[in-house]
Amino acid sequence: MEDRDRLDWRLFEEGDQKAFDRIFQRHRRHLLKYSSYMTGSSAVGEDVVQETFMRLLEQKGSLTIRSSLKDWLFICARNHSLNLLAKRRRMEQFLPDVAGNNDCSDEMKWLIQEVLGKLNHDERDLILMREQQQYSIMEMATLLGISQEAVRVRLFRIRKKMYELGKRYR
Amino acid sequence: MKECQYFERLISDGMDDLLSADSKTELVQHLLSCEHCRQFEETLLTQQQLLQGLPEPLPAERHLTRMGDFSIERANRPLWKRRISVPIPVAAVLSIVMLAGWLFAFGAASFNRPADLRRDTASRAVEIIRLAPRSAVKVDKIKPDSAESGREI
Numbered sequence: 001m002e003d004r005d006r007l008d009w010r011l012f013e014e015g016d017q018k019a020f021d022r023i024f025q026r027h028r029r030h031l032l033k034y035s036s037y038m039t040g041s042s043a044v045g046e047d048v049v050q051e052t053f054m055r056l057l058e059q060k061g062s063l064t065i066r067s068s069l070k071d072w073l074f075i076c077a078r079n080h081s082l083n084l085l086a087k088r089r090r091m092e093q094f095l096p097d098v099a100g101n102n103d104c105s106d107e108m109k110w111l112i113q114e115v116l117g118k119l120n121h122d123e124r125d126l127i128l129m130r131e132q133q134q135y136s137i138m139e140m141a142t143l144l145g146i147s148q149e150a151v152r153v154r155l156f157r158i159r160k161k162m163y164e165l166g167k168r169y170r
Numbered sequence: 171m172k173e174c175q176y177f178e179r180l181i182s183d184g185m186d187d188l189l190s191a192d193s194k195t196e197l198v199q200h201l202l203s204c205e206h207c208r209q210f211e212e213t214l215l216t217q218q219q220l221l222q223g224l225p226e227p228l229p230a231e232r233h234l235t236r237m238g239d240f241s242i243e244r245a246n247r248p249l250w251k252r253r254i255s256v257p258i259p260v261a262a263v264l265s266i267v268m269l270a271g272w273l274f275a276f277g278a279a280s281f282n283r284p285a286d287l288r289r290d291t292a293s294r295a296v297e298i299i300r301l302a303p304r305s306a307v308k309v310d311k312i313k314p315d316s317a318e319s320g321r322e323i
Contacts, residue, residue: 032226033226037227045227109224113224115217127221131218131221131222132221134222152182156178156182159182160178163210163213166217
């Protein structure tokens with residue numbers, strides 16, 4: 001995927017508009033999923049994805065891909081989500097409305113979204129990176145600029161907190 | 171229970187494939203005898219499965235329609251609807267130039283007034299100054315010294 005991203009980005013910089021569309025199609029889904037569950041709103045998630053690709057467009061001719069375009073897009077969407085949440089913290093609480101758009105009648109799926117909503121931003125970010133985005137501990141440590149041990153410890157604390165929260169709903 | 175805290179950590183590490191063979195054996199042996207840790211592991215694995223299988227937030231078509239080909243749309247936008255960004259130093263220089271131009275034009279206009287108009291303004295000013303002390307005492311008793319001073323000011 002990384003090679004295809006690099007190729008498509010080069011083609012886009014040379015003027016191939018369809019190459020950008022291919023990048024968009026390839027990454028839109030996982031970014032939307034992360035940002036929607038991160039912000040607790042599918043509408044906000046859409047805005048985050050749109051903003052992320054707008055920023056990518058603005059990087060035409062000046063973007064240097066160090067690791068991968070996927071990581072660049074993810075970090076961009078993550079930062080934007082966290083910024084929105086920091087602004088929103090003063091106004092309202094996290095209210096997961098993501099389930100409202102889905103056939104999510106299953107009680108367990110409802111439960112996990114409730115538990116996600118009870119986590120703070122950083123905890124939700126970390127657990128979504130690991131479980132939903134499937135980043136490895138090493139990748140997370142690199143992206144977040146912290147040690148692998150720190151990621152392990154934080155993940156353990158979050159899982160423990162989720163376990164305790166889950167017990168309350170039983 | 172203190173022992174369980176250690177194994178809870180191992181369970182979490184096991185979910186991230188970070189356990190050595192020895193730690194795995196140790197954990198399995200503990201799980202055989204500890205109901206609490208078995209339940210802990212089961213719950214964490216269920217939560218992991220649920221998180222990995224979180225439903226899609228939106229139907230793809232709707233999102234695609236909204237996103238569309240926004241880059242092309244932006245490029246085709248008419249000139250008067252495009253956003254223009256001007257760097258702050260350029261905007262500051264432009265503002266100073268405009269202000270200087272306005273001051274210059276205003277000053278020149280005032281200097282170029284007709285001479286009689288300027289004289290009239292000056293004589294009225296002198297009259298105001300002359301009448302001022304009297305009006306301060308009693309406005310009713312002002313008597314014009316000349317026909318011209320009887321003009322309404």
